[in-house]
Amino acid sequence: MNTHKSAGENITVVDATLRDGGIVNNFYFPQGFARALYEADKAAGVDVMEFGYKVSKKLFNVSEFGEWKFCEEGSLRAVVGDKPEKSPKIAVMSDVGRVDLHTEVLPKEQSVIDMYRIATYVRQTEEAAEMINFCHDMGYATSCNIMAISRESEGDLKRCVETICKTPVDVLYIVDSFGSLYEDDIKHVCELYGEAAYKYGKQLGIHAHNNQQLALANTIAAMNAGATWLDATVSGMGRGAGNAFLEGLLGYLRSPRYNINPVLVFIREHINPLKASGVEWGYDVPYLLTGLNGIHPYAAIDFEHDRRTDYENFLAEITAEGYVAPSHR
Amino acid sequence: MNTHKSAGENITVVDATLRDGGIVNNFYFPQGFARALYEADKAAGVDVMEFGYKVSKKLFNVSEFGEWKFCEEGSLRAVVGDKPEKSPKIAVMSDVGRVDLHTEVLPKEQSVIDMYRIATYVRQTEEAAEMINFCHDMGYATSCNIMAISRESEGDLKRCVETICKTPVDVLYIVDSFGSLYEDDIKHVCELYGEAAYKYGKQLGIHAHNNQQLALANTIAAMNAGATWLDATVSGMGRGAGNAFLEGLLGYLRSPRYNINPVLVFIREHINPLKASGVEWGYDVPYLLTGLNGIHPYAAIDFEHDRRTDYENFLAEITAEGYVAPSHR
Numbered sequence: 001m002n003t004h005k006s007a008g009e010n011i012t013v014v015d016a017t018l019r020d021g022g023i024v025n026n027f028y029f030p031q032g033f034a035r036a037l038y039e040a041d042k043a044a045g046v047d048v049m050e051f052g053y054k055v056s057k058k059l060f061n062v063s064e065f066g067e068w069k070f071c072e073e074g075s076l077r078a079v080v081g082d083k084p085e086k087s088p089k090i091a092v093m094s095d096v097g098r099v100d101l102h103t104e105v106l107p108k109e110q111s112v113i114d115m116y117r118i119a120t121y122v123r124q125t126e127e128a129a130e131m132i133n134f135c136h137d138m139g140y141a142t143s144c145n146i147m148a149i150s151r152e153s154e155g156d157l158k159r160c161v162e163t164i165c166k167t168p169v170d171v172l173y174i175v176d177s178f179g180s181l182y183e184d185d186i187k188h189v190c191e192l193y194g195e196a197a198y199k200y201g202k203q204l205g206i207h208a209h210n211n212q213q214l215a216l217a218n219t220i221a222a223m224n225a226g227a228t229w230l231d232a233t234v235s236g237m238g239r240g241a242g243n244a245f246l247e248g249l250l251g252y253l254r255s256p257r258y259n260i261n262p263v264l265v266f267i268r269e270h271i272n273p274l275k276a277s278g279v280e281w282g283y284d285v286p287y288l289l290t291g292l293n294g295i296h297p298y299a300a301i302d303f304e305h306d307r308r309t310d311y312e313n314f315l316a317e318i319t320a321e322g323y324v325a326p327s328h329r
Numbered sequence: 330m331n332t333h334k335s336a337g338e339n340i341t342v343v344d345a346t347l348r349d350g351g352i353v354n355n356f357y358f359p360q361g362f363a364r365a366l367y368e369a370d371k372a373a374g375v376d377v378m379e380f381g382y383k384v385s386k387k388l389f390n391v392s393e394f395g396e397w398k399f400c401e402e403g404s405l406r407a408v409v410g411d412k413p414e415k416s417p418k419i420a421v422m423s424d425v426g427r428v429d430l431h432t433e434v435l436p437k438e439q440s441v442i443d444m445y446r447i448a449t450y451v452r453q454t455e456e457a458a459e460m461i462n463f464c465h466d467m468g469y470a471t472s473c474n475i476m477a478i479s480r481e482s483e484g485d486l487k488r489c490v491e492t493i494c495k496t497p498v499d500v501l502y503i504v505d506s507f508g509s510l511y512e513d514d515i516k517h518v519c520e521l522y523g524e525a526a527y528k529y530g531k532q533l534g535i536h537a538h539n540n541q542q543l544a545l546a547n548t549i550a551a552m553n554a555g556a557t558w559l560d561a562t563v564s565g566m567g568r569g570a571g572n573a574f575l576e577g578l579l580g581y582l583r584s585p586r587y588n589i590n591p592v593l594v595f596i597r598e599h600i601n602p603l604k605a606s607g608v609e610w611g612y613d614v615p616y617l618l619t620g621l622n623g624i625h626p627y628a629a630i631d632f633e634h635d636r637r638t639d640y641e642n643f644l645a646e647i648t649a650e651g652y653v654a655p656s657h658r
Contacts, residue, residue, distance in 0.1 A: 182549070182581070183512075183546070183549070183550075210542070212545065212577055212580070212581070213539070213542050213544070213545050213546075213574065213577060214545060214546050215542070216541065216542050216543060216546075217512070217542075217543050217545075217546030217547075218546075220511070220512070221512075235614075245542065245617075247614065247617060248541055248542060248617055251541070251617060251618075251621040252511070252541070252621075260644070261641045261644070264614065264640035264641045264644065265640070265641055267614060267640065268638045268639070268640060272638065285576065285593065285596060288574075288576060288577055288580060289580075292580040292581075309597045309601065310597070311593035311594075311596065311597060312590045312593045312594055315589070315590070315593065
């Protein structure tokens with residue numbers, strides 16, 4: 001009764017393990033982890049590898065973060081060499097306002113980075129557009145990842161999307177920051193984004209979170225609704241409940257372009273030891289509860305950090321009138 | 330952007346924790362577990378609680394299994410009393426050929442059981458129909474849970490469904506035994522089953538497995554395609570990768586009929602200690618690989634039992650020509 005056919009001809013698979021996974025361990029990955037992941041992604045046919053954030057060292061205490069918080073040219077070249085192969089492409093994420101464009105974004109010909117992924121809130125749309133323009137002018141491919149959309153009004157989101165699509169951005173990302181969206185929501189957002197995106201010749205992307213264990217399902221739903229850029233992380237490593245699993249996505253796609261085996265080997269050699277060392281991520285009750293209520297996962301991360309298990313009190317707290325959810329840190 | 334509305338008016342939520350979860354620990358649950366679950370399900374508004382299997386003590390060594398492998402009247406009454414409340418209804422599962430109907434299935438008026446769920450393979454359709462008729466004649470509600478359908482041809486499945494629907498069965502279950510189905514498959518099977526089911530006035534049910542972390546998504550997909558009986562287990566406890574999570578399903582349904590809090594308390598008080606005691610279930614790489622390839626999870630259970638992590642060899646083994654997958658034990 002399996003009616004499934006292979007997909008993937010027009011698909012771009014993005015491995016965001018170092019970036020979203022880095023939020024779990026403040027970007028302190030063991031020696032050799034990044035290089036092994038790069039080799040695994042290359043062998044697996046993964047199209048893009050997101051190495052981390054590119055944020056300003058003036059804004060963050062460098063002693064508190066590993067190198068993939070900053071993605072300096074030297075860090076990247078130590079992994080990919082001076083002339084990296086065409087695939088996987090090398091992406092970094094920059095939050096609006098958190099990178100000094102004029103000193104920290106090099107002209108493309110001086111960098112091994114291929115793509116800047118601009119993460120923005122709706123209220124920062126104008127700044128995001130400026131950043132996209134800047135990075136594009138410096139020679140990079142760009143995406144715009146609009147965060148925390150589950151709490152935005154349709155009108156605000158439409159205006160944001162229209163503004164972004166008028167820039168030279170290549171990919172417009174649907175981001176389910178809180179892991180709160182269902183398939184119907186995903187379809188709805190794909191339609192809403194798609195209206196502007198297709199008019200301006202942009203591609204759609206999806207970045208899902210696994211709070212309700214719907215990350216892979218929502219990624220597939222977005223693909224079926226027109227998204228061609230699909231984010232995933234190895235074993236779902238990512239903030240809180242984590243992401244869609246790269247191994248599950250590659251398996252689903254059943255495309256000769258992708259090979260699941262290098263990812264399986266990477267799991268044994270690098271993910272299993274990372275977990276054994278105490279690094280924790282993935283579905284748990286508090287993440288379900290923030291996802292169900294469209295609340296930032298930091299509330300659940302704090303709950304887990306405090307080793308609380310009074311789930312019912314937590315649910316009462318985050319749904320109480322006047323509750324102020326934590327936001328981006 | 331959350332467009333989600335509440336559901337649940339015509340829904341029957343079935344908690345299969347003791348039954349499918351029992352496969353994990355040979356039905357040896359700690360003292361008080363079943364009673365606490367019954368109280369939690371009652372308080373949560375869960376409609377049906379499946380207590381375990383009803384199989385013949387002549388076929389299995391009773392010293393190797395806890396009481397919920399057999400669901401004797403005394404075991405059930407010790408939990409629910411002699412006159413249980415109307416809700417949750419009390420269900421047991423019987424595999425075709427594994428219960429002595431004439432000595433082990435009491436007339437309804439002598440039993441607290443409300444429903445027999447008949448688990449069958451397509452090749453056992455005639456015997457399943459006989460069992461349904463027998464249990465119905467004894468006064469019970471019945472469902473028919475057709476297993477391992479991903480490897481059946483559409484024609485065989487159609488004939489099976491037509492035969493079953495001609496019995497007095499109440500619910501026809503879509504069972505994704507291997508966790509191999511995708512939303513499109515689920516929709517397709519719902520249509521195929523629905524054709525006969527609606528003609529004969531039967532309801533559709535869904536029992537999903539989480540090998541690809543699609544159990545909740547597939548449960549929702551089945552609901553949207555007409556299924557009204559939805560199986561889940563607390564924290565997904567179940568064989569191998571486990572099931573759809575009851576707490577996730579109740580959260581999704583957003584119905585005033587259901588209350589997630591008693592389930593959350595049960596997780597803290599009974600599921601967390603069970604896990605801490607070493608009982609293991611849930612998504613892991615080998616289950617993904619059997620799910621992706623439509624192979625019985627026992628292959629992955631054996632792999633895990635042997636503490637192997639050579640995933641790539643396992644994948645080669647289970648996809649090799651001539652590989653004979655383990656089947657029902």
